[in-house]
Amino acid sequence: MQPKIHINSRLIRFSLLFILVFISTLSSFSQAEKKEVAEKKYNPTPAILEHIADANDWHVMGHLHIPLPVIIYDLTAKTWEFGMSSNYPVIEEHEVSENQIDHHSSIENTIEGYVMKEGRIVSGEGHHLLDLSITKNVFAMMVSAFLLLFVFLTVAKSCKANAGKAPKGIQNLMEPIVIFMKDEVVEPNLGKHAHKFLPYLLTLFFFILFNNLMGLIPFFPGGANVTGNIAVTMVLALFTLIIINVNGNKDYWQHVFWMPGVPIPVRMILAPIEIIGVISKPFALMMRLFANITAGHIIVLSLVSLIFVFGNAGESLPMSGAGAAVAVPFTLFISLIELLVAFLQAFLFTMLTSVFLGMAMAEHHHEEAH
DSSP: OOOOOOOOHHHHHHHHHHHHHHHHHHHTSOHHHHHHHHTTOOOSHHHHHHHHSOOSEEEEETTEEEEOEEEEEETTTTEEEEEEGGGSOEEOOOOOOGGGHHHHHHHHTTOOSEEEETTEEEESTTOOEEEOOOOHHHHHHHHHHHHHHHHHHHHHHHHHHTTTSOOOTHHHHHHHHHHHIIIIIIHHHHGGGHHHHHHHHHHHHHHHHHHHHHHTOOSTTOOOOSTTSHHHHHHHHHHHHHHHHHHOOHHHHHHHHSOTTSOHHHHHHHHHHHHHHHHHHHHHHHHHHHHHHHHHHHHHHHHHHHHHHHHHHHTSHHHHHHHHHHHHHHHHHHHHHHHHHHHHHHHHHHHHHHHHHHHHHOOOOOOOOO
């Protein structure tokens, strides 16, 4: 009697998913980069920078781009420009030698009208543009907002329908996360004020989490580097700064400007330091999220690029295979780490926001000076 072999179906599904993601990552390289490979001059930097940067269109693969709406106000000409990114001519960037730089710059400076350059709308020399377009990152945030609404409206409907019963479906997935954030993060830090700020902190957590996870998907509508964009993390940190200081009580402001129980000369030294600390805490949140997510995207694409780099070095298929043998396991490992980082960074940003908010609202009881 032959022994039965049990195969973990979850492991099979995960392996198939990883193969799909890896193949999709390879296909995300543009035709220009493939041409560089053929010419033995492959440079992974343009592909990586294109991936982490924002753009006025969405590059899917090869020459396939999804056009996005363009809304621009020309501060120099005092005019508005509307259209789709596909309506504007594309200027391809090519490496130029030192004796071609002046000629290339003179051509660039004679641009009239608006063109697409490195994925962004630009105009001629001397024109300053205010870009209000629906860029790739903006569209990705709209997609994540739609997913947030869909998921939580579905969960809310399921909670009403299954009141008093065990959760099932998507409610069974989301409810433990919500309860964990409420019981282990928000309430311990905010106490009696937890109910007031719970909706904002949960929205903050899931917004960051959804965008982190969407950024790990290399094909449309994923792959956008939303939380790796410093403008996005700056706005999130700005919200934290405003909420903390608007809700800070008199004890909080007293400890910032005039610490009780401290000699006056020392107070004059500590006050500027405390004022800097008010700004530096949200700034640290901004930089931590931006740096970790961007670094993850760069590392994954750098590892994938090893396949092409090894192929250039050996000028043969076996070396490309050697590159794949190195890149695939490392990419799998980093992808798992990035999955952990996606949850960890959302958790840290929310937890530290609740900690700083709780510190600003805490009541201090000082002993009388003797």
